[in-house]
Amino acid sequence: MQLRLGDIVDSLGGQLHGDRSLAIDGLAPLESAGPGQLSFLSNPKYQSQLAASRAGCVIVSPAMRDAALARGAAIVADDPYLYFARLTQLWKSRRPSAAAPAVHPSAVVDPEAVVDPTARIGPLCVVERGARIGAGTVLKSSVNVGEDCVIGDRCILHPGVVIGADGFGFAPREGEWEKIEQLGAVRIGNDVEIGANTCIDRGALADTVIEDGVKLDNLIQVGHNVRIGRHTAIAGCAGIAGSANIGAYCTVGGSAGIVGHLTIADHVHISAFTLVMRSILKPGHYTGVFPIDENSAWEKNAASLKQLHSLRDRVRALEKK
Amino acid sequence: MQLRLGDIVDSLGGQLHGDRSLAIDGLAPLESAGPGQLSFLSNPKYQSQLAASRAGCVIVSPAMRDAALARGAAIVADDPYLYFARLTQLWKSRRPSAAAPAVHPSAVVDPEAVVDPTARIGPLCVVERGARIGAGTVLKSSVNVGEDCVIGDRCILHPGVVIGADGFGFAPREGEWEKIEQLGAVRIGNDVEIGANTCIDRGALADTVIEDGVKLDNLIQVGHNVRIGRHTAIAGCAGIAGSANIGAYCTVGGSAGIVGHLTIADHVHISAFTLVMRSILKPGHYTGVFPIDENSAWEKNAASLKQLHSLRDRVRALEKK
Amino acid sequence: MQLRLGDIVDSLGGQLHGDRSLAIDGLAPLESAGPGQLSFLSNPKYQSQLAASRAGCVIVSPAMRDAALARGAAIVADDPYLYFARLTQLWKSRRPSAAAPAVHPSAVVDPEAVVDPTARIGPLCVVERGARIGAGTVLKSSVNVGEDCVIGDRCILHPGVVIGADGFGFAPREGEWEKIEQLGAVRIGNDVEIGANTCIDRGALADTVIEDGVKLDNLIQVGHNVRIGRHTAIAGCAGIAGSANIGAYCTVGGSAGIVGHLTIADHVHISAFTLVMRSILKPGHYTGVFPIDENSAWEKNAASLKQLHSLRDRVRALEKK
Structure with a gap:
């Protein structure tokens, strides 16, 4: 199954910078996407992955526009993660679907x-x-x-x-x-x-x-x-x-x-x-979670925890002196 | 589906103070029960809800008898919660039941x-x-x-x-x-x-x-x-x-x-x-549960917890001085 | 269903000390096994149970060989627990199995x-x-x-x-x-x-x-x-x-x-x-688990835990004096 970049922006909006006729055959994360795949950058902290990505096209926010265009095709959207969510829906909707009866006969x-x-x-x-x-x-x-x-x-x-x-x-x-x-x-x-x-x-x-x-x-x-x-x-x-x-x-x-x-x-x-x-x-x-530790350290701290109330009393006694 | 108060006490016992012929069409908590509904008071701390309740009848313990009668009909039972449990069973048993075969054919x-x-x-x-x-x-x-x-x-x-x-x-x-x-x-x-x-x-x-x-x-x-x-x-x-x-x-x-x-x-x-x-x-x-706290307070206390054993040693050292 | 000791060692290996023709009709822990049952000792800390066991035969490591023979028949194997695992597999395989179609018609x-x-x-x-x-x-x-x-x-x-x-x-x-x-x-x-x-x-x-x-x-x-x-x-x-x-x-x-x-x-x-x-x-x-305690003790320690960070500050202040 394939979608062309032009079909995607026609369905979902966004500004395409690149070839409308480029065929996309899958979605993938930046680090593993290949030239036939579309990826997205939603969290700026992964920006370093952008330049290195082999993705055929990337979905980015307006702030990332120039960085994205420096490496190739891009779709610019206000919220790249939401755009990606809708793209998964578009992708799923185009998959040939099993002919599902309204109520399966075994139900x-x-x-x-x-x-x-x-x-x-x-x-x-x-x-x-x-x-x-x-x-x-x-x-x-x-x-x-x-x-x-x-x-x-x-x-x-x-x-x-x-x-x-x-x-x-x-x-x-x-x-x-x-x-x-x-x-x-x-x-x-x-x-x-x-x-x-x-x-x-x-x-x-x-x-x-x-x-x-x-x-x-x-x-x-x-x-x-x-x-x-x-x-x-x-x-x-x-x-x-x-x-x-x-x-x-x-x-x-x-x-x-x-x-x-x-x-x-x-x-x-x-x-x-x-x-x-x-x-x-x-x-x-x-939050209320006991912090994880090496087992031997945990054993000591857990044992001390069972004396914590009396430890507090002892500190109070020291303070009074 | 309805039950009369008389039918209920005939089935489950308890002393009815009120009209045997009153029709009850449901069970409900004190605060939401209406005049056609039966409710119960098992925990004395909810006694304040009793006077305000619009329930058609309430199940109460002997100690609550007078307070209940001041507001209307009541069934007095030694253990109102147990009485209520049995009433739910009576109610369920009177519902028209689906004709269930012993073994469903799909099993x-x-x-x-x-x-x-x-x-x-x-x-x-x-x-x-x-x-x-x-x-x-x-x-x-x-x-x-x-x-x-x-x-x-x-x-x-x-x-x-x-x-x-x-x-x-x-x-x-x-x-x-x-x-x-x-x-x-x-x-x-x-x-x-x-x-x-x-x-x-x-x-x-x-x-x-x-x-x-x-x-x-x-x-x-x-x-x-x-x-x-x-x-x-x-x-x-x-x-x-x-x-x-x-x-x-x-x-x-x-x-x-x-x-x-x-x-x-x-x-x-x-x-x-x-x-x-x-x-x-x-x-x-x-019991053994880490107490919940605002996340920022938890972070500080959890970090300190990982030092608790050494903190105990430090208190001991102070005490020795 | 029964297996003879000879059949077991022929299938699984190990050195049998005892009667090859002894019929075994089940597997059981040392403390409950009877004369028709086979048991095993994998953890040396349970060695005290060995002498008292009524098991028809026991699986033991080479180190336990003499102690086992002092009480009766034994199979000596390098890893008694692994031997036991394989024995459960042998046992299961010999049980008459329901004639299972490859794909059940209800699937x-x-x-x-x-x-x-x-x-x-x-x-x-x-x-x-x-x-x-x-x-x-x-x-x-x-x-x-x-x-x-x-x-x-x-x-x-x-x-x-x-x-x-x-x-x-x-x-x-x-x-x-x-x-x-x-x-x-x-x-x-x-x-x-x-x-x-x-x-x-x-x-x-x-x-x-x-x-x-x-x-x-x-x-x-x-x-x-x-x-x-x-x-x-x-x-x-x-x-x-x-x-x-x-x-x-x-x-x-x-x-x-x-x-x-x-x-x-x-x-x-x-x-x-x-x-x-x-x-x-x-x-x-x-590990990271809050240690269990009597509820009243837990309540005190949990309350103190919410003050732990400030307690640490107080100890630091005392140390500075």
């Missing part, structure tokens, strides 16, 4: 589920009674959508996603656990993408809510009655406990955790591997 | 598996040779139960659960890994619930054992030859390494970890995000 | 996928267009292999594995996220084993690469464009962020994390629950 879709005719339900998916799948939404293979759960428009659910399993709710009874039936569902907005094997539990009474534009990576756990605000992105292996209320435009790093029943404001950024134990009401960047 | 059940006639095997499940599924047990969709694994009675396995994959066992051979075939199986007791995409590996020689009444949330990893004692509950994303022996009546928080080949006594409670590195032989509550 | 294999005739594709697997499955490779049930992904020879993919879901790639656009289509694939070498519900994402432009002999446990996330070097083993629930470059002969503990775009040298060992935040260029053993 198990309940007759009382409502699947938009423009949605695609992949092989071996299960869509239960009362579930609704919106326009243009794609369920890849082996996706499970439980009873009464609602998926909006233009969503992508990757293989193994489970929407609407029971939340983890039990009442203690003499040391044992009595099940609290989970009577709510899951409501997912538009333009949401959910990574492979990620789970979103149904609510206990009300619904679990994922707002428009949320992006969830693989193997994430979202507990019952959580709300995730619009355009928040969460990286792989994160765990969101029940009834957490996460704002809009947040990012949560990989393997981070959020304790239940707390609130996180809009525009909060949580580092990977960090546990949020209390509500965060102020936008900002928050 | 792949080996002829040498033994499935109790009262068990339900959902769509696209796999039950391998020699596996046994007990009475009243429900496998939701896309559950995998491997060869010779045994699931007790009244269990619930949510979508994507994998029981009996090979344990992670290899012998080193000149830097490479030689597979140790996993010859044991998994034995799961009665009344066990297992969350979506959770994995329980088969034992190397003997079996991995999950005792009666254990509750496992989503995306949990249970290694080979682990034992989990009865009525222990484990939250999402936790990882239990091979041959760990966990007692009864324990709780393990989300994303916690338990190193292999160690023992945890009964009635031990592990906080979320905590790694258990040594056996715990005394009941209690244990 | 959904695209006509444009290439499956080696000696590969086995289990029930309810999905193998998409352009994917290739090598000789002797086994896909257990419910495995998903995406478009154009390549799996080498003699690999084992456990239930629920997802190969080739889209990497988590988005370009920011006014606070929202624009999808970067993931145009690469996944390439997996020979002799790779991948645990249940583990996910390996396809590359953005180039491929995600898993080299020969890598062993991945359950519920691991491998991001796009990661490279994992040969014979590296990674334990359950670990998360490897995009474009991480992990060397050969490494081990990564359970629930560990590796931040994206960094390099880890060969022969690096990362402890469980440790986050690798920077490249590691020197072989060794690295």
